[in-house]
Amino acid sequence: MTTITAQATQVYSIFIRATPEQIWEAITTPEFTHRYFYGTHLTVTPDAYQSLDTDGNAMIDASVSEFEPPRRLVHTWLALFDPEQAAEQASRVTWEIEPQEDGTTLLTVVHDQLEGAPKTAESVAGGWMYVLSGLKTLLETGEPLAG
Amino acid sequence: MTFWSRNLQFVDDDQVFKALADPTRRHLLDRLFERDGRTLTELESELEMTRFGVMKHLRVLEDAGLVVPRRQGREKLHFLNPVPIRLIHDRWIDKYTEHRVAALADLKQELEESA
Numbered sequence: 001m002t003t004i005t006a007q008a009t010q011v012y013s014i015f016i017r018a019t020p021e022q023i024w025e026a027i028t029t030p031e032f033t034h035r036y037f038y039g040t041h042l043t044v045t046p047d048a049y050q051s052l053d054t055d056g057n058a059m060i061d062a063s064v065s066e067f068e069p070p071r072r073l074v075h076t077w078l079a080l081f082d083p084e085q086a087a088e089q090a091s092r093v094t095w096e097i098e099p100q101e102d103g104t105t106l107l108t109v110v111h112d113q114l115e116g117a118p119k120t121a122e123s124v125a126g127g128w129m130y131v132l133s134g135l136k137t138l139l140e141t142g143e144p145l146a147g
Numbered sequence: 148m149t150f151w152s153r154n155l156q157f158v159d160d161d162q163v164f165k166a167l168a169d170p171t172r173r174h175l176l177d178r179l180f181e182r183d184g185r186t187l188t189e190l191e192s193e194l195e196m197t198r199f200g201v202m203k204h205l206r207v208l209e210d211a212g213l214v215v216p217r218r219q220g221r222e223k224l225h226f227l228n229p230v231p232i233r234l235i236h237d238r239w240i241d242k243y244t245e246h247r248v249a250a251l252a253d254l255k256q257e258l259e260e261s262a
Binding site (some may be wrong): 009011 | 182183184212215217226227228229230233234237
C-alpha cells in the first residue's frame with residue numbers, strides 16, 4: 001500500500017439547513033462548539049480566537065485575520081494539544097458561509113498553508129469531516145452526533 | 148439524510164451513489180485524493196478521454212458535492228470534498244457494520260490469544 005501525504009490545501013464543504021447567522025453563531029460561540037467540536041469551548045471575536053477544553057487548557061493557538069459576520073472568518077491554526085503538531089508551522093483556516101436561494105446555506109472550510117505542517121495536515125483531514133457533520137446534525141436536529 | 152447541491156436542485160444520497168457508480172468518476176476522485184487542487188487539463192492528461200468527456204464527469208461529481216471547484220488566479224482548480232462520502236458512511240455503513248465487525252474482531256482476537 002502506498003502512503004499518501006496529506007494535502008497542503010484541504011477543502012470541505014457541506015450544505016446545512018440553517019441561516020448564515022445561525023451557522024456563524026454555532027462556529028464562534030462556546031455554547032455551540034462544545035457540542036460538536038471535540039468538546040472544545042470556542043470563543044471567536046475580531047481580536048481573538050480562544051479554544052479551551054473542559055479543564056480550561058488552550059487547544060489551538062490562533063489569531064483572527066478576517067472577521068465578517070455572518071459570511072467569512074479567517075484565522076491561523078496551530079494545534080497545542082499534540083506536541084508534534086505544536087512544533088510545526090502555523091497554517092490557515094478560512095470559513096465561507098454562502099446562503100442559497102432555497103433557504104439552505106453552503107459552508108466551506110478551506111484549511112491551507114499546510115506545507116510546513118504535515119502532521120497537522122494528516123490530523124485535520126479526518127477532523128474537519130467529523131466537526132462539519134456534527135455541526136450539520138446539531139443545527140438540523142438540535143442534537144449532537146450520536147456515538 | 149439529504150444534501151443540497153450548488154445548483155439548487157434537491158439532492159439526496161441517490162446523487163452521491165450515482166456519481167460514485169461510474170469507474171471513470173471514481174478514478175477522478177482517486178487522482179484528486181493523491182493530489183488535490185488540479186486543473187481540468189491536468190486531469191485530462193491522465194485519462195484516455197476527450198476534454199469534453201472529463202468535463203461531463205466532473206460536472207456530475209460537482210453536482211453531487213464530491214468535487215468543489217475553486218478559482219485560484221486564472222486557474223480553476225478541482226478539490227475533492229470528502230464530506231458527502233462521510234455522511235453516507237455515517238448513515239449507511241456504520242449502522243450496518245459496527246456491531247457485526249466488532250463481534251468478528253473480538254472473535255479473531257480471542258481465537259488468536261487462545262491459540
